[in-house]
Each structure stands twice: as C-alpha cells, then as structure tokens.
Amino acid sequence: MAFIPHTPADVEAMLATIGVSSIEQLFDEIPASLRVKSLAGVPVELNEMQIGRLMSERARTDGRPLCFIGAGAYEHHIPSAVWAITTRGEFYSAYTPYQAEASQGTLQLIYEYQSMIASLTGMDVSNASLYDGASAVAEASLMAVRANRKSKSLRILIPRTVNSMYRRVAVATAGNQGLRFEDIPYSPESGLTPVEALKKYEGEDITALVIQQPNFFGQLEDVDALTDWAHAHGIFVIAVVNPTSLALLRPPGEWGTTGKGADIVVGDGQPLGVPLSSGGPYFGFMTTRMEYVRQMPGRIVGRTVDLNGREGFTLTLQAREQHIRRAKATSNICTNQGLLVTAATIYMSLMGAVGLERTAAASHARAKDLVAALTAVKGVRRAFVGPYFHEVVLLFDRPVAPILTSLASRGILGGLDLSELYPELGYALLVCATETKSLSDINSYVTALGDAMQSAVRAA
C-alpha cells in the first residue's frame, strides 16, 4: 500500500501534459548504471489487516510487566483526553509553524507551554523544546559557554550524581566543540555532592556546574549550597530537574540564598503526559533568565499583533537559528519534539498545580511504601541515608542481575541494576514507584523478591 490515488486515466492525462510516454522517462536524467535493480531485501507489501495482525502479535510477545524502574523515565497516569486531542489530525499532521497565519493553533499552544514550564521551573523564559533531557544538558552546556562571558575555559563540572546517560550524550555532542566535562565525586553515605568536593576548583576558570535534583539516585541535593558556591565563583548553574517533582520542590529559579537562582534549567518532560514507549519520543525542556534569551537554542514563540491590531502568535528570534544564521547558529536544531509538547501542555492543563502536587505526593508515598516493604526482606537495605524523592538505591547481599531475571520471569521489572554505571556501589539496584503502583503491586514485588532471594545463591 503506497497510498497513491492515481487511476490509469489520471496517469495518462498527466503524462500527456508533461509530454512523455511513460513515468520511467521522467528518470532519464539519471545514469542507467545507478538505477536500482531489485529491492529483494525488503519484504512484500502488507495491507492494513496484515500489518495489524503482525504488530498485535509482536506486542503480545512483549506483554505488560509491572514496572518499578525509573532512572529518567517515569510511569504516570495519563488522562485519555491528552492523546485523544494530541492525535487529532490538525495537531498530528501539522507542519512546523513557519507560516504563522496557518498555524495559530500550534503557536498559541507552544506559547501556553512556554508559560507553564517557565513558571514550573521558576524562570523567565522557555524555548519550544529540545530532543530530550540528555541532549538538553548538552545544549545547556553549549549555551553556558556562549552566555558566561567571563569564562573562556569551556570546562563543565558534572557531578557523578547526575544521570550518566545524560553525561554520555553531553560528551558525545558537545565534546566536538571543545567542551570538557569533569566528574565530581559523591559522598558514599549520603549519595550527595558535597561542596567540599568543589573546593579544589576555586580560583580556576570554570564555565558551568550541573546540578541534578532529585539526583540520579533519587537523593535530594543541597541545591542552595551548591548554587551559592557556583555563583560566588562566577560559574553558571545548569539545573537538571524532574518536572513532577517541581510540584513539591523549590524550583531552580529560586535556588541559592542570594536571590539569583539557576542560570539555565533543563530536564526531560516525559513525566508530563508522555508514555514510556521504549524511551521515546520524549522532549527536552529548557528555561532561562531573560538576559540570556538570545543565547537559547531552539524555537521560541512570541505574542504580537497583526495588521488589524489583533493578537497573534509567531516564531520569533529566528535570526539565531540554523535556517538564517547557518554556520553561526546557536545550534543546528530544526525539527524538535512539537507533538510531545502538545501532549504535555494538555496534561499540565488537566492536572494543574494541585493535580501535579497530588501526583508527586502520591508517587513519593508509594516509593516510601516500596522501600519499607523491600528493606523488610532479609539481605536488602538502603544504600544512602537522607531524604529522597520517589526513587531509591537499595543494596543487596548478592548480585542483582539473577534476582531481576527471576522477577522478570514473574512479570515484574524490579528496577535498574547499577553495577555497570556505578560498580563502586556493589550490588545496587535503583527502584522507583509512582502513583500508578498500588499496595497490592508492592506486595506482589515483595513476594516475588522473597522467592527470588531464596533461589539465588547467597554471596560468599
């Protein structure tokens, strides 16, 4: 099925107008030696009924296990209205809003999104999205280099408590432009980044410090002390945050005790109405202070008026972008994640501040229930002390991988094995619970864990 509407009569009439006798003649400028002989490696076509069956079979194979993994992607309830509206053809199949008069729906929606996310993060302005949280950290680092005029070093301090998957992407993306990312160790008791670990950089030229809150371990950093330290030394603060948590936690715009707050805020917007779907599409958000707006990559929507004085919306500050500035653009980003922003805006409208707060509170409560239940199992304890938000690292007395396999065979995804990313922690597991988990789900986990522990060999 190629969705081609032409009848043979159409084709005949069109060829006559062009003045050729066959469609093949239209390719006569292309050297014959280059023409494809066969595409045997592509299967034969399927109609809708056939593809429907195939995909349903494949989906059935994957099933729907009970999921206690977080680590940057979080399962939350998504009201049906979110995707019912987002998949309306007028949003789904609309183009980038370059012709503003034909795109007021999308443009106004993005303006509303920018307003909501700026407020949620406590900052002045937002862009219209980046690819995901990881690439947003890369873009924020590049932006800090542009905006922090006092610094020339291109050195970015990135604590080990920041999501390593984000760090990898930042290195792969921004490393090519000379940025250097330097690790900061964490305290083994608290799982936090102590200000002491930063002291050795005092007096050196550092461009930015990345602070994740809650951090990758779920622990709550002392963001005020870290922010104050950075600003006292002329270092930009890049905050990486979970949007759901911002319903309860002080937003980065209010971090620090001097009234200055973070300089750039990024994160992944997936928790706001976007399904897990194997890791994408999600969207990265970025907000900043007004003074840095011209250094911010990506699209931005502004409100203005038309010829009749009527309010309207349009892309603005486009002179920074690739299609105008070309080699000197703030970024090469063109297509971003518009449809996901649509979903998030509808989600935030339905949930509002109160709904988001309750979601965050319920997620936190469930995480506490989970931790209490799991640490009651012999051989399981918390890795760190101190407050956390909806994710926790647990230490086991034996390797985690076989336990997870056993749990998976019972339809439970127990968490993320940290032995590859943080081998120094030992047998560590990052577990998460959100409002989607019931007490009976937690009981199922505990029961299955008990069985898994019994059958696993105890570490010597």
Next chain:
Amino acid sequence: MRAQERNHEKVIFEYSHPGRGATDQWPEELPASATADLPQQLRRTRRPVLPEVSELETVRHFTRLSHLNFSIDTHFYPLGSCTMKYNPKACNQYAMLPEFLGRHPLAPESHGQGFLTCMYELQEMLKEVTGMQAVALSPMAGAHGEFAGVAMIRAYHRSRGDLARNEIIVPEAAHGTNPATATMCGCVVREIPVNDEGDIDLEALRAAVGPNTAGIMLTNPSTLGVFERRIEEVARIVHTAGGLLYYDGANLNAILGKVRPGDMGFDVIHMNLHKTFSTPHGGGGPGAGAVGVSARLRPFLPLPIVGLEEGNRYRWLTEKDFPQSIGRLSGFMGNAGVLLRAYIYMRMLGREGMSQVGEYATLNANYLLSRLKNAGFDAAYPSRRASHEFIITLKRQARELDVTAMDFAKRLLDHGFHAPTTYFPLLVPECLLIEPTETESKDILDAFVSAMTQIQQEAEQEPERVTSAPHTMPVRRLDDVRAAKQLDLRWKPTA
C-alpha cells in the same frame, strides 16, 4: 464555519478559576505526613502558575486551537524539502498498542523481543533501500543525524591519524542545518558554487578539495530540485582527495526505490523518517534521523543498535561491540515511537511500494511543473526535469508588479493551500520550492494551478489584495519586528 468568524480563542490561563481542575483525574489528596520527610528548606513555597480549568474546558480549548491550524489531514502542503505526504492512520494505531506504549526503555530484552524485532527489521529495510552497509536509529531528527554523520567522518579521519582534515565542503544551495552541523562538529565550512543548470561546479570542487578535506555534504536530487547528473564524478573527485561523501536524505522521496545513495558513492547518509517514511510532523516534531554508513564507517556508528544473536534473539549492541562509536546521542535509544511508525509504513509499502513512491512523487512534480510553466510561471531550471520538487521564481513579478514570493505564499492561504517553501534555497531570488508528494491526486494539483493563476491575475489587476494577504485566516500578517523587539514570550497575570 470560516476561521475568521470564530471568536478569538483566549490563552488558557484566561479561563482559569480558582479551585477548578480536571479533579477526577487527580490522585486522592494525602495528609501532610505523606511528604513530611521532604526537608522544609527544599520545598516549594508558592504554587506554580498552571491553568485551573475543568476537563471539558480543556478539551474545548485545545480542540478549538486545533481548528486554527492547517495540517495534511485538512490541506495540501506543497512544501519543498519537507515531503508532506499522508500520514497513514494505521501507523499511529499500531505504534500506540498499549504494550509498545507502556514499555520502559530500560526493560530487559527478554521483555522487548517484539519491539526489538521491529527495530532490527527497520534497520535492515533502511539498509536495503539506501544501499548502505549498516544503519543506526537513535538520532532524533534530520539535523541530529547530520551531526552523527559529520562526527563519524571526523572520527574516521582521526582514527587514521589524519588530523588535519577538518573542512566540510557544502554547495551554496545547501539547507542551513548543513553548515550549522559542520560548525557543531568543530569543522570549518567551505562553500562551492552551483552552475546555471543547477549542477555543482566541478572546477570549483576540484579547486576546493585537498589534504584538509574531511568531506562534502550533498543532497541528491539537490535542494534546487534537480538530479546531480555527474554525481559519480563528484564522488571520484572527493574520494581521490581523501574525503568522504555525506548524503543529506531530505530529498530521498524523489529516488526511493529508483536509485540508492550507497550506489552513488556516498559513505554516510541520514534519512528523515518524518519526511520520506511518513511519520507525523506534529507541529514541529518529533522526527527521527536514522543514519546509514558504508563498511569503513561502521565502527563509528552512534549507539545503541539492535543486533541479532543465535536463536533469533535480538539485543542492544553497546560500547563493548562498538568501542570506536562516536557515542550516544540520545538518553535512551532515540524516538522509538517514531521508529515504530516508520516500520509500519515501510511494511505496508513493501518492495513494490518503495519504487511507486519515487515514481509517483516524480510524476506529480513534473505534471505540476508543466502546468505552471504552461500557465506562464518561470521555472528556475526550465531545461531540467523536476525531481520530486522544483523551483518557480517570481523575480519577474517582484520586479514588474512589486509582488513577491512571500505575497503569493500568503494569498495561497486564502485559497486553502499551505504555501510552498519560500526563499529557500537562498540562491534563487523570490523562489517557491514546490513538492507535491505522491499521495496527492491530480485534482488537487489542478486546483493549485488554478489558484496560482488567479493570484497572478490579481497581482496584475489588484496587487493590493495580494500584498496585504491573507484576508481570511484567523489572523492577518503579523508584526515580526514587534515580536522580536517587544518580547512577549509567556503569559503573565495582569495585576
């Protein structure tokens, strides 16, 4: 109901009333003790400003906003270089099966063989239609794929100790992302001219290549809508000088099933799955910019990639399998949901459908070009065949009537057509880059010609109507200067 008759849709915050919300969607309120363990010093003191509206009010607001948009589902969008073809509903329906939607990116491979099978087969099909040796799916947009491609070229030269190669050659007609990408990869851009026929100036190319050449970024057919006829010679010149060839896949729709970039000599390509493979444009994304490479670039591919083990099991290939990889460009594995949609589309096309895409996209473009030429419009390259797109230049109308390509574009909106791409490529003055795609019928193309003819007549007799268009859209032309000078980028409550 015509858009202009509708009441202006307020910004959602203006519908807020304290205490309103989609309360049925909210979890139960918990006592304060549930979050008492969160330190006071870290807690929010004031609520964020988010809408306070009921579920029905939300649904109405966003549904009404959707009515203010053009979209493929409602309008013809002959946007050159964007490939605005029909987005089949089946792609959305089956990509959104609950098992696919609910799967965590870090779920084990044992609970993802269905999904991984689709991803592996997608890699294989993309290899076959592009003639490349290996494919990676994680870049999340065309520009992202471009970044991966140029980064791989650099990594390749570095791995051979060829550290001086940091120049990327780009034709002057190239899309803006090309030079922007080269800079992001720490390269220097060298632009070369195209000749009057739209082909690359081979003399200029010979002069531009040398020991500093990392590679050349090309689209074929080019952004001028014509096939680079001497592509094999271009490849020879660049390869002989030690450089690599990068293919910008934005125009793949023109040659799908007819010609393969790998056969033309390209070493690396990015594909825009949201163009050629019909995943939705979504008002600005999400896209997917899968990359394909020849054997010598395979070690550098971005991760992760799906691999096939014995016993027909699929798994993620990682840094252990690809120690020279340029790294990871996505937090997880890219825009999985978009990739699923592309997979479903390619399975529906099948091997027969691939070549039909190229054929009918080219038929539609040549038909539209002929009809517009017959109607008196000036083609930028009148002696050339159209590929899947072509350029009309309105420089005569601008000179004689003071009516520009922008004015035509705005007046087309009143006729119910989204404008073609305007002012790109930068080389051709007052240009319209027109790409009908294969999913449009002859009637729509005829209606478009009719509208253009009417606008031309209007430009001659009543130019004011054209230069102050659009007249029937929800807004008239917007004050861009004011938008950039008096920045209003978020709603603020009035005191």
Next chain:
Amino acid sequence: MSNVPPDLQYTKTHEWVRRLPDGTVEIGITDHAQHALGDLVFVDVPEAGRALKVGDPAAVVESVKAASDVYAPVSGEVTQGNPGLAAEPEAVNTDPYGKGWLMRLRPAPGGATAELMSAPEYQKLLQTEAA
C-alpha cells in the same frame, strides 16, 4: 540609491570608519547594509576594554530575517559601545552614520588595518554588487 557620506572610509563588508579628533575611530554599518537587513530588533555591541584584531567579529546586528556579524576594520581596544542602541536599535536604520554608530576603538599603534575604501570607491563597489 544609498547614502554614502564623502568624508568617511569604507570596508568591503559594508562597515564605515570615521576618524575622531582624539585619535579614536568610530565604526558603524552603511546605509546599504541597514537597508539589506531590514528593521533591526537587537544590536550586540562590544564592551569597553575589549581587544580586537582586524577582521574579528566585533558586534552583531540582528533583524527579523538575519543576524550579521560586524567586523573590526582596525586592530585596537574598544573605548565604548554605543549605549543608546539597547533601547533603540532602529537608530542604525534611521541614522546609520550618526546616532546609529556601533562602537569606538583606540587603534593599536602600528596595528593592522583592513583595506579601507574612499566614498567613490565604495560607491563603485555597490554598483558592481547590484549588477
């Protein structure tokens, strides 16, 4: 027809240079350049004390359709960026040779200078470019 005051010097990249009595030079963009850019919405001028080499990008002029670099025509140290342009970038459009000046530099002694043209030479350049 664009305005080309006879008492100034010009560069190929459409900057003008005025030598001030105190030995500093004043720099801006020409009438031709401002017209090509369209209404300016933002101007980024260098801060006092910044050292520039000839050919360095010294300022950015941004309109709705383009953001262009302005290059230093002489090597030297910036004594002042035009403070009025923050509130009124359009001064570059309405008065490019007067209120729309971008920056003042103290040229480095023995420092490099770009090829500077006289007004008639610049006029000729504009004519060839328009052809």
